[in-house]
Amino acid sequence: MKFGVRDKIWITGSTGRLGSTIYRYLDPIDCEIVATDKHEVDITNLKEVATFTERLRPTVIINASGITKRNECQADPDKAYLLNAVGAKNIAIVANRFHAKIVQLSTADVFDGKATSPYKEIDEPRPRTIYGKSKFLGEQFVRDFSDHYFIVRVSRLYSRENGLVEDIISQAKSGEVRVAKDRFSSPTPAFELSKFLIGLINTNNFGTYHASCGGVCSQKEFAQEIIDFLGLDAKIKEENDPSRVDFSPFYGGIDNYFLKITKDYEFLEWKLALHEYIKKEGLNG
Numbered sequence: 001m002k003f004g005v006r007d008k009i010w011i012t013g014s015t016g017r018l019g020s021t022i023y024r025y026l027d028p029i030d031c032e033i034v035a036t037d038k039h040e041v042d043i044t045n046l047k048e049v050a051t052f053t054e055r056l057r058p059t060v061i062i063n064a065s066g067i068t069k070r071n072e073c074q075a076d077p078d079k080a081y082l083l084n085a086v087g088a089k090n091i092a093i094v095a096n097r098f099h100a101k102i103v104q105l106s107t108a109d110v111f112d113g114k115a116t117s118p119y120k121e122i123d124e125p126r127p128r129t130i131y132g133k134s135k136f137l138g139e140q141f142v143r144d145f146s147d148h149y150f151i152v153r154v155s156r157l158y159s160r161e162n163g164l165v166e167d168i169i170s171q172a173k174s175g176e177v178r179v180a181k182d183r184f185s186s187p188t189p190a191f192e193l194s195k196f197l198i199g200l201i202n203t204n205n206f207g208t209y210h211a212s213c214g215g216v217c218s219q220k221e222f223a224q225e226i227i228d229f230l231g232l233d234a235k236i237k238e239e240n241d242p243s244r245v246d247f248s249p250f251y252g253g254i255d256n257y258f259l260k261i262t263k264d265y266e267f268l269e270w271k272l273a274l275h276e277y278i279k280k281e282g283l284n285g
């Protein structure tokens with residue numbers, strides 16, 4: 001995917017797990033990429049965001065910042081709403097002022113997690129946690145304050161940066177893998193998401209998208225697939241997820257409904273994407 005030499009992409013939260021993968025994925029020859037984190041630009045400070053944007057004049061802003069730990073959001077709602085909602089609003093305001101496209105990363109946690117089949121864009125959000133509520137408010141602010149937005153909801157991401165697969169392999173080698181029980185998602189390599197985003201920002205197909213690999217699995221099934229693919233000998237122990245604020249089952253599988261009906265983009269099925277990731281990262285050696 002080619003950008004013009006005058007394209008300037010600003011990534012916020014660029015040292016985070018997703019921001020750093022997107023940064024690594026983008027080809028710096030095609031466009032100018034400017035990566036900042038909270039020490040360079042605090043997105044909760046509108047004045048700071050506006051001054052930076054006026055100087056940079058980005059054509060695209062990818063907002064990969066956020067507070068993502070559910071228990072931290074629950075313990076400090078003010079912080080969660082300030083960053084996940086007001087921060088997104090600040091980015092949306094300046095994006096609109098300087099005619100930049102905005103990519104706002106969101107999450108399956110905007111839904112109630114009670115479904116039995118993957119959530120589509122047409123399903124009604126009903127977040128249960130402060131994390132989900134703050135992310136949903138961030139989405140609404142982006143819709144209200146900007147004209148050229150892509151809101152991209154993703155399920156569970158894995159990458160070299162968050163080491164999710166690497167950690168499961170290392171546990172499996174010691175004979176037992178511990179995973180959270182009753183957690184269902186559409187696991188997606190951050191690299192695959194980045195690939196999709198780069199294509200998307202080259203278009204004017206603005207709107208809200210679900211963007212994850214096909215299918216849904218429990219964390220146990222995800223770990224089992226890694227164990228089987230690598231021919232390891234390990235047991236899996238399911239336990240309550242300490243990062244969750246309640247232990248009731250959470251179904252976070254999502255369906256890329258609009259991408260499917262428009263045939264605009266097809267993600268790999270989660271098992272195939274996982275095999276590809278393991279091979280690409282050399283984890284099968």
Ligand SMILES: NC(=O)c1ccc[n+]([C@@H]2O[C@H](COP(=O)([O-])OP(=O)(O)OC[C@H]3O[C@@H](n4cnc5c(N)ncnc54)[C@H](OP(=O)(O)O)[C@@H]3O)[C@@H](O)[C@H]2O)c1
Pocket residue numbers: 012013014015016017018019037038041042043044063064065066067068083087105106107108135154155156157158
């Ligand atoms: N990872 C997933 O599975 C997943 C799934 C669905 C959606 N998402 C969404 O994707 C986005 C990125 O997630 P992630 O997993 O990459 O999170 P992450 O690793 O926690 O990265 C978030 C980044 O935002 C930075 N940040 C914090 N406060 C800031 C501020 N005031 N101004 C600017 N930057 C600030 C953080 O810096 P510090 O670390 O220094 O605080 C960090 O580098 C989030 O919006 C999240 O909701 C992620």
